[in-house]
Amino acid sequence: MKRQFILSVIVTIGILSIVNGQNSKNFFENKTKEIQSNRIEVLYFHGAQRCVTCRAIEANTAALLDSLYSKEKAEGKIIFKVIDISKKENEAIANKYEVTSSSLFVNGWKDGKEKVNNMTVFSFSYAKNAPEKFKEGIKNKIDELLKQL
Numbered sequence: 001m002k003r004q005f006i007l008s009v010i011v012t013i014g015i016l017s018i019v020n021g022q023n024s025k026n027f028f029e030n031k032t033k034e035i036q037s038n039r040i041e042v043l044y045f046h047g048a049q050r051c052v053t054c055r056a057i058e059a060n061t062a063a064l065l066d067s068l069y070s071k072e073k074a075e076g077k078i079i080f081k082v083i084d085i086s087k088k089e090n091e092a093i094a095n096k097y098e099v100t101s102s103s104l105f106v107n108g109w110k111d112g113k114e115k116v117n118n119m120t121v122f123s124f125s126y127a128k129n130a131p132e133k134f135k136e137g138i139k140n141k142i143d144e145l146l147k148q149l
Contacts, residue, residue, distance in 0.1 A: 037109065037111065038109060039079060040079070041106075042065065042078065042079070042081070042105070042107075043097070043107065044082050044083065045083045045094060045102060046082070046084060046085065046102045047084070047086045048086040053124055053127055057102065061080070061104065078142070085099055085101075104119045104138075105118055106138060110148055117141055119137070
């Protein structure tokens with residue numbers, strides 16, 4: 001009886017290990033699909049306090065990406081991240097891009113190398129008062145980077 005119990009425990013552990021291993025494999029495969037090596041990252045950084053222009057940058061960027069690049073977003077070719085630099089967990093990425101206030105980057109990744117495009121000055125110039133010009137400029141940069149993928 002004791003032997004059967006031990007055997008059933010071992011079999012159960014073995015089955016759970018196989019199932020858990022399969023789940024881990026699927027988890028990592030899905031994560032790999034999410035972040036392609038050749039991609040565009042649109043990074044919008046903001047602090048705890050945001051002005052009207054800062055909010056316009058985020059809203060217009062999101063609207064542009066949703067309307068023109070939803071397929072590329074779904075495929076992982078374009079990734080949009082909104083990053084609150086006032087949070088401790090975002091300190092490393094803020095330091096990487098030397099961000100201390102609201103900023104917008106449209107970066108291209110090709111073969112593991114990043115081409116950084118700081119679009120902050122452009123964004124503050126047009127996002128609130130000339131949103132169509134803002135969207136056109138961001139679209140042009142994204143289209144340029146998509147051709148290089």
